[in-house]
Amino acid sequence: MKVVAAILIYDKKVLAFKRPYAKKKPQISLKYEFPGGKVKRNETEVFSLKRELMEELELKVKNLKKYFKTSHNYVDYKVDISFYISYIDSLNFNLNVHDEYKIVNVKHLKSLDWLQADYAVIDHIQKFGFPKN
Numbered sequence: 001m002k003v004v005a006a007i008l009i010y011d012k013k014v015l016a017f018k019r020p021y022a023k024k025k026p027q028i029s030l031k032y033e034f035p036g037g038k039v040k041r042n043e044t045e046v047f048s049l050k051r052e053l054m055e056e057l058e059l060k061v062k063n064l065k066k067y068f069k070t071s072h073n074y075v076d077y078k079v080d081i082s083f084y085i086s087y088i089d090s091l092n093f094n095l096n097v098h099d100e101y102k103i104v105n106v107k108h109l110k111s112l113d114w115l116q117a118d119y120a121v122i123d124h125i126q127k128f129g130f131p132k133n
Contacts (some may be wrong), residue, residue, distance in 0.1 A: 003081040004049040005036030007121070008059075009130060010088050011107055016112055017056075017098040027074055032112040034121075035085065035098070045082050057093040061086040065131065068124050072086060072117035083121045085130060 008015040022029040037052040039045055046064055053059045064084040095101065104112065106129070108121045114128045 001077055001079050001115075002039040002045075003036060003079045004045045004052070005034035005081060005083050005118075006037055006049055006053055006061065006064065007034050007083055007085045007125070007130075008061075008088050009085060010036045010103060011090060011119045013103045014101045014109060014125070015078050015088075016104050016109070017095075018100045018102075019115075020097070021100050028115055030099075030113070031115045032102070033118060046084070049084055055125075059088075059093040059097065061088065063087060068121045070117070070120040072120070074116070081117055118119075 002125055016032040017035050019031050019033055034077055035053060035056050036049055037056070039048040043051070044064075049064060050061060064086050066082060067082040067085045069081070070083075071078060102112065106125055109126065110119075112124065
């Protein structure tokens with residue numbers, strides 16, 4: 001499954017979004033993630049990510065820069081995930097699907113319980129940082 005996610009950076013920190021409880025999906029229930037979702041047929045990654053950010057957060061982003069790509073095998077499916085960076089200058093969004101969010105310093109990212117697919121990009125962030133805005 002092809003997936004895209006946005007690493008939203010605010011004031012040199014990373015926004016982490018907590019998924020709601022899902023009884024039948026313990027591997028993703030109450031985990032933190034970078035917002036995004038599945039790329040639909042005939043969509044580009046950027047179009048898909050902008051659509052997902054509007055659906056999940058009512059957030060319009062302009063400056064998406066591809067940052068990292070990885071694959072992860074969950075028990076029932078595999079995700080091929082592309083991560084994009086966007087620097088945002090306000091916290092003007094709504095939580096339409098997430099329970100909460102946190103603003104986290106890069107060195108503290110691993111203090112949260114993330115989706116397994118996100119740990120590869122977190123390692124990359126902690127090792128290499130972000131490109132200049």
